[in-house]
Amino acid sequence: MPNHPPTTPANDPTLLAILKAAALPTTGSFLPKAGWVSRVWVGENHVVRLSTDRFPDAYHHEAAVVALLADTDVPHPRQIAQGTAPQGPWSVTERIPGRTLHETWPTADTPTRQSIIKSLAAALRALHRIPAPPNLRPPWLINALAGHPWPAFHPPVVSATLQNLEAAQQHEDHDPQLLKDVAIWIQDRLPLFATDEQVLVHGDLHGSNIMVDQGQVTGLIDFAEAVAQPADVELDTLLRWCANARDYPPTPDRQGLDESTLTEVPTWLHNAYPELFDRDNLRERLNFYDLYVELAIHAHHPQPDIRQTAQHRIANLLSGHNHLDRLHW
Template sequence: MRVLHRVPVPADLLPPWLADALAGEPWPAFHPPVVSAALQQVEAARRLPDHDSRLLADVTDWLQERLTLFADDDLALVHGDLHGSNVIVHQGRVTGLIDFAEALAQPADVELDTILRWCARAREYPPTPDEQGLDETTLTEVPRWLHGAYPELFERGHLRERLNFYDMYGELALHAHHAQPPVRAAAQDRIARLLSGHNHLDGLVW
């Protein structure tokens, strides 16, 4: 990751599917976060016939209060979908990354969004659709290991709030664009929980 994040990248780099989705086309996937498009996801959610206007007003205020956390960021080339199935391990060592379909220019700590969600909810990340994801208890030490291996990734001020912002973006994208109503409803519940200060990060230690 450190090598990847040092690759020069144009500030407007987006995968074509994501650029199309942000322009109004259907969403084939719902990550990675794009900080500058967060409020756009709120507007998309407001177009849902059954939207919760009070909740979305609170989300708008919540996002606007935190956008200043990203004002001075340098952008890096980020993988955008880092979890166990996209990491190559050989003889106990991480030797490579695969699947760059979501690579884009964002702050480097965006990588932590998917990695830490994988650690907390690994069963949702099966290696193939017909297999089961890992037991989360087997990944307890991964955040500490990553912090030791790449401490710069964790050095941003207000890191937890930044990570919460990335999480809010992902939940908003699901809520606004997913084709299945139960998935949208579950995302809305997680949005409400995040507004109260809680999400999947609560049980992780790095």
């Protein structure tokens, strides 16, 4: 989001209808922004989103999660209102200062970048101190695990890994021997998670879901994929983003960050939040989360070529290699 006020009058009929439904003034200016799964209007005080409903009940889930953040040290935008219009579900949140980390990062110098990650570590530590309701999952993920279409393939849910394996085995194009090896690999590593505490995990944390102003994180946004999982599940998307940042453009028509600018991020995060990394067999745990994501894609993605790419990545992982090889902390 820009630091300067929006200059586009609020004259979009859909936007005006949402503002009226939310009992908010219909005057003022809003900047329209594109999104992956929603239309967004950024105002001086509020952010309005209209969902394509690809993720059913996502805004209800997000509002419930944001309610858990009240009276905590987790920086986040307050929920103002939500509802449903003829065009789809909508949500209004407060506008918090700054721009996304994705927008801020390219022009920030090294001390500023390090300050941002230190501030992010503090926000995550506060988030992971919040006990999550048992089995907290987004509605779309609950539906997907029940056999409905998969609109996304993250965040990892340890207890659903074998379920994804069974689904992958139903495809005619699966490799029986590979999935047999995967089953053994999973069973050998499930004990690593037996005594984990379930905490509130954002589940989709990367440059576009972190707000920054003057070298500090002003808010974590988009809690639509928040889950109850071990805290180090948070590292799955964060480290995947660091290694493959070009795969995380903020909108379909833009580019992701250059991975070479994120080289130090894992080290800075580790130094500022060491307990997030302080797990026995951390690399094996991170490999397990990676397998979950690739197995979900292999099992559920509608495009055969993408399923095959995931299968190749699974084979590579079982041989001891994945994107984590390129990272250091």
